[in-house]
Amino acid sequence: MTEAPAATRDQPLIAIDVVPVSFTTADGLRVATARRAYAPFAGREALPGVLLGAAERLVDGARRALRTKTGIEAAAVRHLAQVGAFDGPSRDPRDAAISIAFLAVVAPGVDAPSAVWNPVGGAEPGLPFDHDTIVRTAVDQLRTRLWRDVALTRALLGEVFATSAAAHLHTALHGTAPDAGNLNRALRTNPALVRTDAAPTSTGRGGRPPATWTWVD
Known part of the structure; x- marks a missing residue:
């Protein structure tokens, strides 16, 4: 008996979005965004993000997003950890997409020509996609994991x-x-x-x- 062909399924895209943070007592806790060059939301500040390559690991996608969108190189990242997955039919106007979000603790004073640093809570709300939600979730994790997560706390304080x-x-x-x-x-x-x-x-x-x-x- 011949099996019926499998039904074609539309698969959502996999995006990688990164919340870069840095801390000093002089500047406080800051989050970096980058200005989008292309539609949708061209010209607006957003978290650095990319679509995951077919054979690309999640952490490599996160490092690529930082490098290509902000100029932050891997050597400047003290700590990189997943924040969580974010979905929803309207989070990306181009197509259905699931975002795997990362938190990146960046060493203070690095040369990142395309990064725009704002104090946590100091930037105006209204980042495109669901990036405001991703930032809030990342900061909540920082709040609850401080001191409990030695590697994260060490990366923040030096x-x-x-x-x-x-x-x-x-x-x-x-x-x-x-x-x-x-x-x-x-x-x-x-x-x-x-x-x-x-x-x-x-x-x-x-x-x-x-x-x-x-x-x-």
Whole structure:
């Protein structure tokens, strides 16, 4: 008996969108966008994104999006992690598309000629596609994973950081300053940290802080 041919199915496109973030005490927590060169939404700021190639891995697509849309090279990315999948029939006016979103922690001060950096919450809402939702989800993950995810927190604060930098990062994510006593206690009792006399590398300010910390390898 001859089997009937399989029905042709329309498959959604797979897009890769990246939320690049960077932190210093001078500039705070910032998110990068890039100006779109082509329709739809030509001329508007959007997250760097690409369509996934047929044989391309997700992380390679994320690195390609950063490189081609913002000029951020892989060496400048301290941490790269998936945020989640985003779908919906109207998220892309060209065709049905599923976005696999990534969070990229970028080293401060990198040369990224096409990146536009804005403070978290400081940019006007209304990014095209569903990029506002992707940014909110990424920042929510930063908020809940801070300190629990050592690799992520280390990427944000740098190899050596001051207590004041940890306080600034908490404020940027939560909107309120942490209790100083609770913060110092949390730093002292964190098994991933040790107090050091080294100068901080990513505070964005001069002067010697009252306490600095580094990570236990």
